[in-house]
Amino acid sequence: MASAQDPWSNIPLDLAGLVLKRLPAHVDRVRFAAVCPQWRSAARQLKLPPPRPLLALKAGDIFYSMPRGEPLNFAGYKNGHLDGCRKGFYTACGNWLVYRRIDDLLLLDPFSGATMTLPPPDSFHDTDMSEKLFMDVRYSQVIKLMVCSPNLIDILFQGKESNRIAVCRPGCSMWSVARDLSLWITDMAFYQGKLYVVDYHEDLLALVISVDDNTGDPWVARIGRVINVGHFDDQRTLLRMLYLVESCGSLLLVRRRNFHTHVYADGQIHTFAGQYLSGSWNQFGKVLGV
Numbered sequence: 001m002a003s004a005q006d007p008w009s010n011i012p013l014d015l016a017g018l019v020l021k022r023l024p025a026h027v028d029r030v031r032f033a034a035v036c037p038q039w040r041s042a043a044r045q046l047k048l049p050p051p052r053p054l055l056a057l058k059a060g061d062i063f064y065s066m067p068r069g070e071p072l073n074f075a076g077y078k079n080g081h082l083d084g085c086r087k088g089f090y091t092a093c094g095n096w097l098v099y100r101r102i103d104d105l106l107l108l109d110p111f112s113g114a115t116m117t118l119p120p121p122d123s124f125h126d127t128d129m130s131e132k133l134f135m136d137v138r139y140s141q142v143i144k145l146m147v148c149s150p151n152l153i154d155i156l157f158q159g160k161e162s163n164r165i166a167v168c169r170p171g172c173s174m175w176s177v178a179r180d181l182s183l184w185i186t187d188m189a190f191y192q193g194k195l196y197v198v199d200y201h202e203d204l205l206a207l208v209i210s211v212d213d214n215t216g217d218p219w220v221a222r223i224g225r226v227i228n229v230g231h232f233d234d235q236r237t238l239l240r241m242l243y244l245v246e247s248c249g250s251l252l253l254v255r256r257r258n259f260h261t262h263v264y265a266d267g268q269i270h271t272f273a274g275q276y277l278s279g280s281w282n283q284f285g286k287v288l289g290v
Helices: 013-021 026-033 037-045 131-137
Strands: 054-057 062-065 070-072 091-093 096-100 105-108 115-118 141-149 152-158 163-168 185-191 194-199 204-211 218-227 240-247 250-258 267-275 280-288
Touching: 013 026, 013 037, 026 037, 026 062, 091 141, 096 141, 105 141, 141 185, 152 185, 163 185, 163 194, 163 218, 185 240, 194 240
Parallel strands: none
Antiparallel strands: 054 062, 062 070, 091 096, 096 105, 105 115, 141 152, 152 163, 185 194, 194 204, 204 218, 240 250, 250 267, 267 280
């Protein structure tokens, strides 16, 4: 241990680790690393559990650090909005916040200040695009976006009549829409190098992404059905919300079933693990009254 005459900057690495592990908030870890170069070096060397996520409210782009609820201010925000964006962020992916501008989508990491630009959600390659698909994607809104790799961005968007999946790379001018796919995709997840999607039938589909040799742009080359549920006998099929979640190395389906006509009503949450060899979901968790 450091003696009484040693400065605080000489804190031993193991003691720094004990302190950092008691700081679950990202902002507190940043403050620890800002004390001096030695503490910053210790923070970089130690392997720590993931910090608590920030709570972000779309109304005004207000951020709160958990668990104390401390409000945070990031550079570039004025009167609660990001400069150049008239509205708050659409969705979030990891540290990335997704904003809609007039000519593109902007991805911003408020911690590092890094940005990426993507095509607007209504800009698609129109090769072999049917008139129905063309009219559908013209009125698209972002539901979920994932940064799968430096060269692959996936988007789940709501069209005029259906939900669809598209892919692109940062800096390109257009999205590539996945054709021949269920029109009622509810969620997607990037798991073990593959893009998986689930639809309202709770069918699990795997999308194989290829890259165009000429342009370098990604596109959905093949769609495989991993789990085929097919149909439901329950008349309340549509009164539910479905999510794909990766947890402890497994891909899980989380089903929230509601007992009323709006999605915020009380209901049940069921959790399922995929049994890929048998092509079925295996339920292992249930929560009532949520």
